[in-house]
Amino acid sequence: MAMRNTLMSFLSRRTSTTTIPTLQNPILGCRCYCSPPSTASNNTLFVGGLSWSVDEKSLKDAFSSFGEVTEVKIIYDKDSGRSRGFGFIHYLKEDDAVSAKDAMDGKALLGRPLRISFAFEKARGGPVVVPRLSNTADGASDDA
DNA sequence: GATGAGCGT
Numbered sequence: 001m002a003m004r005n006t007l008m009s010f011l012s013r014r015t016s017t018t019t020i021p022t023l024q025n026p027i028l029g030c031r032c033y034c035s036p037p038s039t040a041s042n043n044t045l046f047v048g049g050l051s052w053s054v055d056e057k058s059l060k061d062a063f064s065s066f067g068e069v070t071e072v073k074i075i076y077d078k079d080s081g082r083s084r085g086f087g088f089i090h091y092l093k094e095d096d097a098v099s100a101k102d103a104m105d106g107k108a109l110l111g112r113p114l115r116i117s118f119a120f121e122k123a124r125g126g127p128v129v130v131p132r133l134s135n136t137a138d139g140a141s142d143d144a
Numbered sequence: 145g146a147t148g149a150g151c152g153t
Contacts, residue, residue, distance in 0.1 A: 048148090085149085115150085
């Protein structure tokens with residue numbers, strides 16, 4: 001008497017985040033999207049209103065208290081060399097990013113109020129997802 | 145000697 005877990009095999013296969021993009025479901029007949037459209041905000045935070053003298057380590061030091069910061073970047077101007085006054089903060093978890101945003105948004109750093117928002121999914125190796133514009137049904141049926 | 149909404153030199 002030997003029990004075979006063959007049926008249990010493909011029932012427990014849900015730990016793979018790297019699904020094969022070329023595989024399609026013959027039943028549903030649709031592709032498997034790795035990025036659900038429900039996530040309008042990832043663990044990337046957009047920080048604006050920065051002073052033109054703020055460094056990345058200053059933001060790292062100010063935002064690492066709310067969660068585990070994995071990446072901090074401030075955008076500088078390549079023409080003038082000065083900071084553009086905004087930057088990005090990557091958190092390990094989105095929950096920490098929300099906490100940091102909720103805690104630091106509206107506060108001031110180096111004498112200037114901060115404007116924090118969730119950043120768009122900027123490449124870093126992936127496709128760009130843009131928020132849909134005001135998709136109001138104005139009578140234009142442009143569905144493909 | 146500049147300036148101040150935004151989304152990646």
